[in-house]
Amino acid sequence: MDTEAVRSFVLAAEFGQLQHAADELGVTQQAVSKRIAALERELEARLFTRTARGVDLTHDGQAFLPHARSIVAGVDRAAAALRPGARPLRIDVLGLRSAQAVVLHDYWRSHPEIELDVVTLRVNDPRVAAAAVQTGEVDATFRSVLDPATLPRDVRMVHAFDSPLELLVGPRHPLAAASSLTPAELRKQRIWVPGIARESEWADFYDQLATTFDLRIDAAGPNFGNEVLFETLADSADVATLIGARDRYLWPAHHDLRRIPILNPALAYPLSLMYLGTNPHPALRDFLSHLATLAPAPAPSWHPTWATTPSHSGRKQPATWDT
Template structure:
């Protein structure tokens, strides 16, 4: 069975309606040669002659007259389908790891406020591992994640932000009174991070950070959630590392201290599929790209695999 080329069918209908290859070419915005090639391809695929060509224009053959109503129906149905999608207002679906990890959410909120209240929908996931599939399927339009693995050839990413890492400690801890703590002072101190899921991009980041500065990472669980995590830190028995923008449950017995010289920063990218045609996606990408501040090797620390992507806008 012949596979119908919708462009060729549309060319056929245009020629019939205008009775002229040249007029049909003007109507469709293509060359007369392109019209002729489309009609020839259609006739070749069907194994039939649909049009008589003469100096006075084009006329239908008997087969052409039989095909015409179906051709018009095909073109009309295609136009209705496109119009239905154009009229369908769908929110821009943006994947973030956790709404408490608010650096990504803050960027989305700023975009929403600066773009005439753009209709956005926040979706939470388990990071880069699920974002790759969700972007390929089109179930999300964009995702914030640290891209620490191979990307599908159709996926694109731009650097979004570098989030400073802070020490989280109970007020009774010896480091709790410092305004900032040099990363070398953390050498040998075990960081309790029960949320560091094996295979996740953040577990990989903190593994590399630990190896670089001799900081053991304890990812033993179970992970009972943020409230339990903060309560354990408050008890004074454990310390941990968190991002600057992480919205932790408030606890008066817990302090958050910047880690410096150099300051470890967590890299996050905005990922999207190059074939995604959502009308707001390009504006989100531009917004994120414009606000990004590149990696400063004299003041900050990044794992070696992340440095090239985050060194330039």
């Protein structure tokens, strides 16, 4: 069904004049007449009768009018949803307690006038998230494609911020009293990170981390969620896990879990933001500026090989310690 023909019908019904409808649409009266005639043929119903004053709705026209108005309104809403600035900014985060969500919340608190949709795509493969950016399902996603050459056309990836890792342990763990730790002190410790997904950038991050610092990263078993993980840590004398310094987690006070910074070097998880370079949402530019103000990881710091530079240039930097 030709939506412009439906729009012409609605305006002609409201004005009672084909010429007035044509003036509103910026076309000729003949064009409006042809559109309505084509619509009547498609519906196999007569919608108007001509009068000396203009046109009147037939019984079929009266029955069709409320549905036609709904069609026109739906088309207008759909078009508005695709115009940057006419809809909320949609950004994908890995979880609502993740560092990405925390940074996004801090930005929104300082810019409450921004309409924002926080989305969780629940996909592990960053290429799927990149495709969601390309199709407009989201305006941006906090994901990293390890090889930028594989990004879809017009999708850009820039450095967002670094999330230094902390060791999370229960009160019975031998490292529980430490105020800070070095990567060397984590050797031979069981660091349990269940549910590391293949094809994800964090799988590669943990592989490089374990190889570089000779760490025991244990990804065995299914991921039953944070509550089960925290209960296990609280009851264990030998199990630890890694979390981001910006991550916001909650657990019962009686768990008495300890967050211990890892320094010399800090283990910096680099978070990237992917967005469509062509016609980005106006609010996204301001959010990118906000990301540039975030503090870097403590020096010295370690990054994986695919980390991009904080300058948002997209250039690679080696997996070395930054001093």
